[in-house]
Amino acid sequence: MLTPVIDYFNSISAMPQELVDDLLKLTNIKEFKKDDIILKAGKVSNHTCWILKGLVRHYYLKDTEEITTKFLWEGAAITSVFSYYTRKPGNENIVALEDTTLAILHYDQMQYLYKTYPAFNVIGRVITEQYLYMLEIEVYNLRKSKAEDRYQFIVKHFPHLLQRVPLKYISTYLGMNLETLSRIRGKK
């Protein structure tokens, strides 16, 4: 079940067998139904999860409106970055948009792996670096002034999201409202 994740880690830096064994031992597989809550705002994020199947959405509340900050799917690691690293409650919610299977590792066990296996720090660093520049690309898109340009970013880079995710979530992710998104899609 966890094989693709292990393979991915090994592709970054070969893991000693004991580390692989520990990973398999310490990681729990958990299934979530569509609309299940994976993390609630106000709680400390204590886990890193890898998505084995499915798709999740990160959002926070601005007044009464849900602002979507991230969509993540098969292969991605999920956690509430701010809360997980600072050990403070965050304002991010994570919910399953589809039936989703996660491999879950607790913060303390992650720290144990970092301490015990130097090689795991390399993997942790590289994955964090990848997240950093993927986020930079997102920011790049958000700074585009025209709603149309921001929409084209999704069309170009993540067209499958348009099949899998209702437009009302994509609209706040792109920093526009639902009607504006609908009109952009409608014209031409």
Add this chain to the structure above:
Amino acid sequence: MLTPVIDYFNSISAMPQELVDDLLKLTNIKEFKKDDIILKAGKVSNHTCWILKGLVRHYYLKDTEEITTKFLWEGAAITSVFSYYTRKPGNENIVALEDTTLAILHYDQMQYLYKTYPAFNVIGRVITEQYLYMLEIEVYNLRKSKAEDRYQFIVKHFPHLLQRVPLKYISTYLGMNLETLSRIRGKK
């Protein structure tokens, strides 16, 4: 000269003396005058720098307009994240907004330190994590729909930027144009 950087690293994870020695040996101190170019778009970013004194601006060109993506000052690490990690040419320019002194470490030497000293991976990982959630906070701000709200973010969190940086740079950083920023500041 490099003491504050060394202290900061040590506060994350105590470094063996040989690592400190290597760091001091491999790092170059370089001074830049105001408006000097630190990195040009189209080149691969081969260095990580720590700002010992001064302030720099990251920007890219959208048509003919300069879009500012980052301000960084004393204590911060600078590099073009995308280019540095992917080893491909990026579109980011970095220039000094004030006379600036940098401690500079080459990519290859950084990799040497990562390979030679496991402890350095911990430091690299933690710093990358910090950058990641600082960027998340910025993204959070960029998603705010009202220009006024985005401006208040600067007022609240980085008021010194308003003293040190011309408004024309702050305006594109906040995703609005100069006149809009001026009007927001003017009213009340």
Add this chain to the structure above:
DNA sequence: TCTTTAATTTGATAATTGTCAAATTTATTG
């Protein structure tokens, strides 16, 4: 200090996007 350049402000107007209401289409459930 005077001159020149850069930074900031102000005004008039146009373009873009948001808001609210309602209609239509699509999906889901008993």
Add this chain to the structure above:
DNA sequence: CAATAAATTTGACAATTATCAAATTAAAGA
């Protein structure tokens, strides 16, 4: 399959922000 709910579209209008031009103020160099 009908009934209900959810998703999407459309319309009218208002609010926000951009654009272009010009004036004013502040800063920097001779």
